[in-house]
Amino acid sequence: MENFVSILTHYSVTFRILHQRIQAKKSLPWIFAVTLDCLIGAALAHLLTGIDFYDIFWPFVDAKIQELDDVITWLLSNPVGLKLNEPLNVALASFFRYHIYLWHTFVQLLRVWWLWRVLPLILYTGLSISASILADLISIFSMHVICFYIYAYRLFLLTFTSLNSLWRAFRGKKYNPLRDRVDTVHA
8 A cells, every 4th residue: 555655646746745735744834835825726716617627628639639630641641751661651650540549538538527627626725736636637638748759769769770780781790699799790
C-alpha cells in the first residue's frame, strides 16, 4: 500500500498537493493559507457557475482528433521530403492512426457529463487542489504527444543504427558484438 501511495504522489500533482497538505503542521499560518486558498477557489467557482465546460471542451477535443487524422492523411499522400517507400508510409500511417484511435477511446472514458458538472464544485476545495486536478487532466489529455515522441525517437534510433551499420559495411568494417568493437572485414 505504501508503494502505491508513493507512486501516486510521484506522478500525480493532485496527490502531491494533498499529501503536502496532510503532512503540514496545523499552525496559524497554515490555517490562514488554506482558508485563503479555499476563499479564492470559492470566488472563482462563483464566477464560473454559468459556464458549461462539457459543451465547450468536447467539440474542441473532437476537432483536434480530426485534425490529427487529417494531418496523417495528408502526410500519407504528400510525404514532405520523406523519401520512404509506399508500404512503409502506409504502415506508419496505420500505426499512428491506431494510436490516435486508442487515445480517443481512452479519452472517451472522461466524457461522462457528471464529471464536468462536478469539476467547478471542486474549486471549493481550494485553488491549489483545483489547479493540480487541471494539471493532471492536461497530462491525461496530452499523453498521446509523449507517446508520439517516443515512437518517433525509436524510429530515429532504428534508422540511425541501420545507416551507421550500412556506412561501416561500405567502408569494409563491421561491428563485432562478441568483442564489442568494430573490426575490419577482409574480402
